[in-house]
Amino acid sequence: MIELDEVGRTFTVSRRTGVLRRERRVVHAVRDLSFTVAAGEFVGYLGPNGAGKSTTIKMLTGILTPSVGRVRVAGLDPSRRRTALARRIGVVFGQRTTLWWDLPLKDSFQLIRHLYKVDREAFHRRLDELCEVLELGAFLATPVRQLSLGQRMRGDIAAALLHDPAVLVLDEPTIGLDVVSKAAVRGFLRGLNAERGTTVLLTTHDLGDIERLCRRVMLIDHGTLAFDGTVEDLMATAPGETSIEEVVTRLYTRAAPS
Numbered sequence: 001m002i003e004l005d006e007v008g009r010t011f012t013v014s015r016r017t018g019v020l021r022r023e024r025r026v027v028h029a030v031r032d033l034s035f036t037v038a039a040g041e042f043v044g045y046l047g048p049n050g051a052g053k054s055t056t057i058k059m060l061t062g063i064l065t066p067s068v069g070r071v072r073v074a075g076l077d078p079s080r081r082r083t084a085l086a087r088r089i090g091v092v093f094g095q096r097t098t099l100w101w102d103l104p105l106k107d108s109f110q111l112i113r114h115l116y117k118v119d120r121e122a123f124h125r126r127l128d129e130l131c132e133v134l135e136l137g138a139f140l141a142t143p144v145r146q147l148s149l150g151q152r153m154r155g156d157i158a159a160a161l162l163h164d165p166a167v168l169v170l171d172e173p174t175i176g177l178d179v180v181s182k183a184a185v186r187g188f189l190r191g192l193n194a195e196r197g198t199t200v201l202l203t204t205h206d207l208g209d210i211e212r213l214c215r216r217v218m219l220i221d222h223g224t225l226a227f228d229g230t231v232e233d234l235m236a237t238a239p240g241e242t243s244i245e246e247v248v249t250r251l252y253t254r255a256a257p258s
């Protein structure tokens, strides 16, 4: 469902070093990154700040084009087939909303139905299901700006799934949520993957998300894949450690590649 083959992405940044002088520097946000995610997998994508996670997600969703290498999502090249891909992928950014701030939640959903050209009957069926499992009923008529963070996040997740995508990419979906809201979001995502077979790629700094949801974990560091395996394999990289926080801290603090 997701394929990356020797993908690299660089950015050129320039900074002023004198009155008339600028220094240009190439940042390798992602380099030589290869992995595949099969249909129905639930994969955690971990890495320290600046490791290259968002850059990867932006390439998967077609926002950024790779500098080198090949990306395929649902068989499509994301940067060339963004419209076709939009029908197959759902994306949730925990730090931003895709909903219309001043509109009631249900109006945002209607706009999304039109944008994605979702058939009216299929839309209402899907919305009813999502309202039930995400418990949206009580605030469907509330403007998004009046929603609590937990309510807004459940609204954003529903919005990403109204067109029933095969792949869901989540960027920190539980950030800032209290324990009850976190448990609700996690329970929903687990059910979505188990019951509908939706492929999920989850980026998070919350290792509780990883422990509770992901069978497989990929860890990116300095733009390259530093680990790919099960949570048990991850724990086995630091024998004697019992907490995932400690194991991940060890991996994050390893020497940077030259």
Ligand SMILES: Nc1ncnc2c1ncn2[C@@H]1O[C@H](COP(=O)(O)OP(=O)(O)OP(=O)(O)O)[C@@H](O)[C@H]1O
Pocket: 011, 012, 013, 027, 028, 029, 030, 047, 048, 049, 050, 051, 052, 053, 054, 055, 056
């Ligand atoms: N538009 C850009 N221009 C220049 N450098 C960039 C740009 N976007 C990302 N970078 C650099 O690429 C590297 C990877 O950034 P990226 O945002 O992908 O990391 P991340 O793993 O998502 O980090 P975080 O966990 O902090 O969100 C960083 O060194 C960052 O400064």
